[in-house]
Amino acid sequence: MNAQRVWTVAHKDLIEVLRNRQALFPLIVIPLGLAVVIPASLMDFITSPDTSDFAGALMAFMTQMPAGVAPTHLNPDQLLVYSFAVFFMAPLFLLIPSMSATVIGSSSFVGEKERRTIEGLLYTPITNRELVLGKILASLIPSIVVTWTAFVCYALLVNHYANPVVGEVFFPTASWVVLMLVMVPLIAFLTVALIVAVSGRATSSQAAQGTSFIVVMPVILLTVGQSAGLLLFDTKVTWVASGIMVFINVLVFLAVARIFNRERILTKLR
Numbered sequence: 001m002n003a004q005r006v007w008t009v010a011h012k013d014l015i016e017v018l019r020n021r022q023a024l025f026p027l028i029v030i031p032l033g034l035a036v037v038i039p040a041s042l043m044d045f046i047t048s049p050d051t052s053d054f055a056g057a058l059m060a061f062m063t064q065m066p067a068g069v070a071p072t073h074l075n076p077d078q079l080l081v082y083s084f085a086v087f088f089m090a091p092l093f094l095l096i097p098s099m100s101a102t103v104i105g106s107s108s109f110v111g112e113k114e115r116r117t118i119e120g121l122l123y124t125p126i127t128n129r130e131l132v133l134g135k136i137l138a139s140l141i142p143s144i145v146v147t148w149t150a151f152v153c154y155a156l157l158v159n160h161y162a163n164p165v166v167g168e169v170f171f172p173t174a175s176w177v178v179l180m181l182v183m184v185p186l187i188a189f190l191t192v193a194l195i196v197a198v199s200g201r202a203t204s205s206q207a208a209q210g211t212s213f214i215v216v217m218p219v220i221l222l223t224v225g226q227s228a229g230l231l232l233f234d235t236k237v238t239w240v241a242s243g244i245m246v247f248i249n250v251l252v253f254l255a256v257a258r259i260f261n262r263e264r265i266l267t268k269l270r
Contacts, residue, residue: 001133005126009134010141017104017142026103027146031096035150036157039089043161046084071170078166085158086173087234093154093179095220097147097188104139105195129257136192136253143188151180175235183238186245190252197256 017023074082126134151172158171172180 001127001130005130006134006137009126009131010137013135013138014141017138023103027100027142030099030103031146031150031153034092034096035154038092039085039154039157040161042084043081043157046081074166081162081165082170085162085171086176089154090176090179093147093151094183094187096150097143097184098191100146101139101143101188101191102195104142105135105192128260132193132196132253132257132260135196136189139192139195140185140188143192144185147184147188148180151176173235175238178235178238178242182242183245186242186249189249190245193249193252193256197252197259 071079071082155172159169162171163169
């Protein structure tokens with residue numbers, strides 16, 4: 001595999017993404033909503049005096065947490081805020097790389113088919129693996145940058161609202177560091193790889209975006225499972241999930257590169 005050719009493909013697509021206002025707008029709105037607006041509203045609510053209903057729901061969630069995942073020296077009010085900031089928001093945050101990668105990937109690859117600018121690239125002496133990896137990187141890099149930027153905003157938000165209640169700086173935790181550095185790139189990679197997989201048959205960006213449901217749905221189930229106390233995103237669970245994701249990503253990438261059919265795409269362009 002030629003790294004220079006991979007980067008040439010990725011660099012070209014990155015420039016096009018930065019020039020595409022339709023792609024950039026969701027990249028601002030999605031992280032802003034999931035990492036700032038929703039957490040700020042809920043954090044302001046649970047740190048206010050009248051939080052009986054929501055606090056009751058969170059307390060029920062906290063009673064199902066395994067022993068040792070939260071600091072034992074916190075009182076109930078402090079534990080309530082800690083649990084929301086650390087555990088409750090974790091799976092919801094994973095929607096950001098998936099949704100961001102979907103927007104960029106569909107615009108980068110399928111959008112190029114719609115504009116009929118991909119034909120020249122398909123005729124170049126570049127292997128399928130190099131082409132697929134270059135396309136994936138072009139969507140992966142902005143998605144990671146956007147998610148990490150959103151994470152910094154969320155960390156500042158937590159420190160602003162939660163630290164005065166908890167009485168100490170506790171965020172980011174080790175599980176969140178693993179989540180951001182390992183899980184986020186893996187989820188974004190898988191999302192884009194799935195979009196590339198259907199690019200040969202997809203006729204529009206909207207059709208390709210439907211593939212993100214395959215990735216988003218498990219994340220939603222994780223959110224429901226965590227809210228019900230069935231699964232908790234502590235450090236151990238995050239590492240195990242990351243290991244599984246690495247295995248899945250390798251298999252998906254090899255499969256996508258193998259089934260990628262230039263002739264089919266060129267035929268549909270004619």
